[in-house]
Amino acid sequence: MNAELIAVGTELLLGGTANLDAQIISEKLSELGINVYYHTVVGDNDARVKAAVEIAKSRADIIITTGGLGPTYDDMTKQTVAAAFGKELVRFADEEKRLRDWFSAPGYKFTENNLRQADFPEGCTILANPIGTAPGCAFESGGKHVVMLPGPPRECSRMLYEQAVPYLKKISGVGEIVSRNIHIYGMGESAVEDKLRDYMLELTNPTLAPYAKTGEVQLRVTAKAATREEAEKMMTPVIERVKAVLGDVIYGIDVKSLENAALLALKAKNLTLSSAESVTGGLIAKRLTDIPGSSAVFKGGVVSYSDEAKIALLGVSADTLDKYGAVSSETAREMALGAKAKLGTDFAVATTGNAGPDGEPLGLVYVAIATPDGNADVRELKMGHWDRDRIRTMAAHQAFDLVLKAAR
């Protein structure tokens, strides 16, 4: 079966936001083994939405729309799509009741136009929206399947995972599809592909496919089977083979990110971490504290964006700054040791460098880790060919990689 996505919303055509829903849905359909051949974005215009649906009908087995399910006059997806399939919208009594209940809460005001969110194509399956007023729906007509999801990415992704995926599994008759992500740091996508190309081509179920992220690579293993257990079992030898080929550039399976893997590694040994950031300016702390529960491991950090801060908050010596400069291996080492001492943690990471746009040498960065034995290791990075964002991101990656390797 193949699917195609239609996002309805003029704001997408004005560049107010990227089509994140398409990414979220495509990633999930890829896991389900459903091919996606086209994405379309169209504005809140009845004729143009209709034209987009007609084209999709002629090409796809499954049409998934996002957006245009709300209460206002420019929310027209349900009526336009239903009409394209010769269906009427009818009011669903349960949904009307739910809406009236929702708006009876203190602080809410019910207006009649909200009832448009209780109107759906006759005979459809309602997809509940636990975090918004607009439910989605799904129906089949003439051998084509239609699934309508809300536009806001939070609502879209939740409805997709909880409601649409079971529906899609059923209609595509795929049984259970299970994926595992192998996370790789320290080897580029083309090198990973070189080492595994023949094996990837040879595999059909499970499949093995690479995805590049900034500075990282993921390999996704996907198996289809009658049961979840069977699918898991089929993946094990593939993961083992990949581990044998790639070795220790693999930093985890299904761990989300380098910072997650680093936190988990420390947590497992009941170890703590702090940070001292210059060039990354808080990015390391921010990425660690993005993770719920990080406070069990990460105790805090210092953003020392001036020599004075390095001296006052981290105890870096003025002599070191004078003699070697703020961007030096020596300063990075003293920053890491200073954070470890001040915050009383087992490990501390530090960064110092120049991410531009001015100053010389551009892209020179030192990343240090202070370890429980009282020593510190420093890595030197030369990233003069990259821009400010990427230099900062890669410096933070390196810090997490140092933690991971030290915590093992």
Added chain:
Amino acid sequence: MNAELIAVGTELLLGGTANLDAQIISEKLSELGINVYYHTVVGDNDARVKAAVEIAKSRADIIITTGGLGPTYDDMTKQTVAAAFGKELVRFADEEKRLRDWFSAPGYKFTENNLRQADFPEGCTILANPIGTAPGCAFESGGKHVVMLPGPPRECSRMLYEQAVPYLKKISGVGEIVSRNIHIYGMGESAVEDKLRDYMLELTNPTLAPYAKTGEVQLRVTAKAATREEAEKMMTPVIERVKAVLGDVIYGIDVKSLENAALLALKAKNLTLSSAESVTGGLIAKRLTDIPGSSAVFKGGVVSYSDEAKIALLGVSADTLDKYGAVSSETAREMALGAKAKLGTDFAVATTGNAGPDGEPLGLVYVAIATPDGNADVRELKMGHWDRDRIRTMAAHQAFDLVLKAAR
């Protein structure tokens, strides 16, 4: 004139990345007053790219493609699009020379397939790519205009701004189009619209349109005129009217973000800033140091993710933590005063709170600012209905808003 975008790349259909190029180009075309009616994403498949181009040809005056300009076999955009317009690809001698020069640099290896990047539709205009090997191109055929840009967003945006925009201005005969962005914080999109709806509807040139971002609203004023000066002059009364209607929720014109506005306000008065972050965990420092040149104002900060860090690095009193708890107005105040004193800055901001997922009361946040007179102001926020990311983002917004208001 109306345009439509076709992104070519199987990775987009697999959900590896969102279609950022479409957002970048749409935003720019909207500024130019060129309507965009559709975006399409299609994979690296000759027949499907051809089908997408044929559909776009039947609907649009301008077709802008992104991606598929590289040297490998699955880079097929130029040849497929050229064929759809009955054109042949020919080798451009200047481009061949440029490529051979590029690959003669140390560390590069020339392979013959790279010469595919010197092949273009006959008679086209080359769009230079200063940061990559694949140039773009533009041509006109039978009254339709085609512009081809590279896929990587950095390359795409730079070629768009530097090369494609002048080309599009010429072919659409629009003269000069100039936009100004009015940035609003502290009033929701619907309230802004309520106050300005009639005025927005009445305007035709300049136009006035709202855009919502997380916790913020932007109003974009766009004027078309024969000269830039004339367009600027036409916008002045519109901006004045909006200022008169909305008052001090406007925090700047063309300032990019709250943190940019806050930094600029401090820089103008030669004032400095530091931070003490608990709930935001480095996000404030990270957003400030994302801005090139921020070190002139922002001297550093502390991420105090534990009581110990609050005491050791900021001098918060153990009594205060005992009596009022870490999430309290009193702790926020002492954190701000502590950062100001430790880092010797004119202002300091602090955040403490609970962004979840556990703990009570969820979403309670205190944001404080320490001011040059030695006092501190604290704001209490209740955001229990939001998720962790949004709570942290909004807490940082509030901190920047406090700085802005204090620095004025």
